[in-house]
Amino acid sequence: MRRGWRNAGTWAGAIIVGIAAFCAVFAPLLVPHDPFAQDLGKRLLVPFWMPGTDPNHLLGTDQLGRDYLARLIYGCRISMMIGVSVSLVSGVIGITLGVLGGFMGGRVDDVVLFAITTRLSLPVVLVALAVVGLLGSSMTLLMITLGLLLWERFAVVARSTTMQVRNLDFVAAAWCAGCSRFRILAGEVLPNIASHLVVVATLEIALAILLEAALSFLGLGVPPPLPSWGLMIAEAKDYMFFSPWVIVIPGVCLFVLVLGINLLGDGLRDMLGARSDT
């Protein structure tokens, strides 16, 4: 019974993430209107479930008359781009450090541990705010800043799993077979810790998406007029009492996407964990 629920959760997560990825990749083909085109005559149109809706704008329009559905789909694209690229940058940093520390041990490991501790003592949001505040906001800068800040979970997991795998006999056998360190790392160690890292990656994507939304909401993330969900929420807050959908729609989307990614991550952990037991 519990298994059934967990499976359902994994499936729900996979479907949500699948839809989001689809929207992100095919955003230009999916949108009914240009998400940047303003039409001040059609400001704050209501979505389809409310009386007085315009059939051309399914989810209505925002305060500048831009199609809300189009902006939402482009916002999804931005969220996914941020999530994936931040996770890639931090993954490369974290996995490299973690695997090196775990595999080499000794001094190298001491340095890696020190780096992880240092990173953990930095407040992510404050540092990100400071960097963006100093250098101005741009999407590339945001990706790099978050990527440089969110690698510690990759490093911790890569380090501990590498230490476990390093002591297994098949690594000893590869050593005796005359393999180079690089071949052992790439051919024997990395593939066997990859499943754990995939799980970390999903969690990091969710975290990066939330952080981007938070920074954009504060005006220090994605610069307008880009339709980030965080920025949409920020822009909508002045109208939330008379047109609550403008804040509810991106808010719910953000919530559902992050939930979906986390469900998928949990499911992956269970599946991959169960396999490594046998």
Next chain:
Amino acid sequence: MTALLEIEKLEVTFGRTAAVRGASLAVAPGETHCLVGESGCGKSVTALSVMNLLVRNARRRAERLAFQGEDLLKLSDSGMARLRGNAMAMIFQEPMTSLNPAYTVGSQMTEVLRRHKRASQRAATDRAADLLARVGITAPGMRLGQFPHQLSGGLRQRVMIAMALMCDPQLLIADEPTTALDVTVQAQILRLLAGLQRDLGLGLLLITHDLGIVARVATRVSVMYAGEVVESAPTAELFANPRHPYTQGLLRCVPVPGKIRRDQPLGAIPGTVPRVGPDFEGCAFRERCDFADETCKHAIPRHHASTAHDFLCRLPA
């Protein structure tokens, strides 16, 4: 004399896999009955189904499963809990999995007695110390205050045995009790078990893969293969006159110092134990057997070599 434990046509399935397929055996009081076989042959599952400790998705069926004449199939969970650790006790291969790491040896040992026999703490502690001394532990008073992780593997297994004896069981089931131990410690523990069994008149069901252990301690042997008891006989007779090709093969596999010249190969059984479904018919050993033919694909009759010696093979002679 009636049997202490009777198992008739026991069947245990896990989904599409049949772990035990119609196994029958009986343990008489004061007898050491060895259940021998390779991994996956169903010997541990047989023991666990006697104790009703099978995992939840297992299905247990039997024509008869009785302890001292009492039908275990009809017994409620609480009735079973009353028997377990009391009149019948079990020890496992890895004592660490059955000892609670958070409690001292003493508190775990006395708890059994206090629960089943409502003994006072004082009496229970005395008995625990007595039994630790009985299983050859020096300074039992000190050991009672220690935690399981402070003991070596051999000591832990002794503690497990002492704990199993707390309530004077009539039947002791030991599942590979010495497999995780060093050879010298193994000999000590087996010697201890054999001595206790003799002195206390226990019925002992000893599960092992080691024919050396079987030869040295068993009064009777049941050989299991793919969920069936393929041969059952008094120990001396089984080793002198094994009738089932699997038993014969197993005996040839074991290197015995001084018996086989070094440059000669051991007698090996080709292949591995097959996984068998619930509706498998015929002899499960036929794929690995030198004597197999078409008739082995059909139901096999049980032959008697003597009154106490039976085997499951189409070849009567």
Next chain:
Amino acid sequence: MIAIEVRNARKTFKAGKRTVVAVDDVSLSVPEGGVMGIVGESGCGKSTLARLVLGLLPADSGDIAIDGQRLADLDRKARARLIQPVFQDPFASLNPLARVRDIVAMPLVAQGRFGKADITKTVQEMLARVGLGKEMGGRLPSELSGGQRQRVAIARALVLRPRIVVCDEPTSALDVSVQAQILNLLAELRRDLGLTYLFISHNLAVVEHVASEVAVMYLGRLVEREPTETLFAAPEHPYTKALLASVLTPEPGLGVPDVGLGDTLPDPANIPPGCRFHPRCPIAEPRCATTTPPLKPRPNGGVECLLA
């Protein structure tokens, strides 16, 4: 020609504040084509010795030479061509994500001078040699039985045609019928390929069957070394005697022997002074607790016991 020469090897590990002496001043040599069995209880240092000989661990002090060359002077490729391992647990010794043919090909690929076609052909031959069919090449380790996995491990060890194979409890995780298959295979391969084995096991009956010479280890030291026949016929060290007594041969009616050792167990972090076996020794005398026994040479071996 000496295949393996270990001279005064010593290896310690730090476990917290305690120092564990795993291998303590061990010397031993194995002639080419010989099978040296190493026996002892868990924690006696026999696996550490195997790892020292394989070059997996550096020795703290002492010399190890393989085929006449110092292990420290060999590069990884040359070492791989000389000596290979077969480990105990065939579930841990194969990369769970690699196909059988890639596992067996790994030592060839690591040499970096064989062509693809060459490698495929050699791997094919090697798999057939250890009794695995062609179709096994594409399987994953999880699709194989314990015996088949150990065959894969043996194929990987022999694919470079090394002179020496270190077998660390190669059959301990296997069922008896499969153990016999693997022991026969190892014996056959040794005969055909002229291999030298360092064969580590806790099972004396197995060692008796495969080894030409046996070394008994206790708490990091070699306490007795003899040709197999001599050791089994006339063991001198009381520990060897106890080990032999605890072998349970399948002979009914003999009962379980009294090994005669107390229940104090050896602790490699706290090695007793004098003879390290004296706290468990059934015939220990007072001087055993104070005097370290010297090696008493025998015609083909030696024993470290004051009373031998």
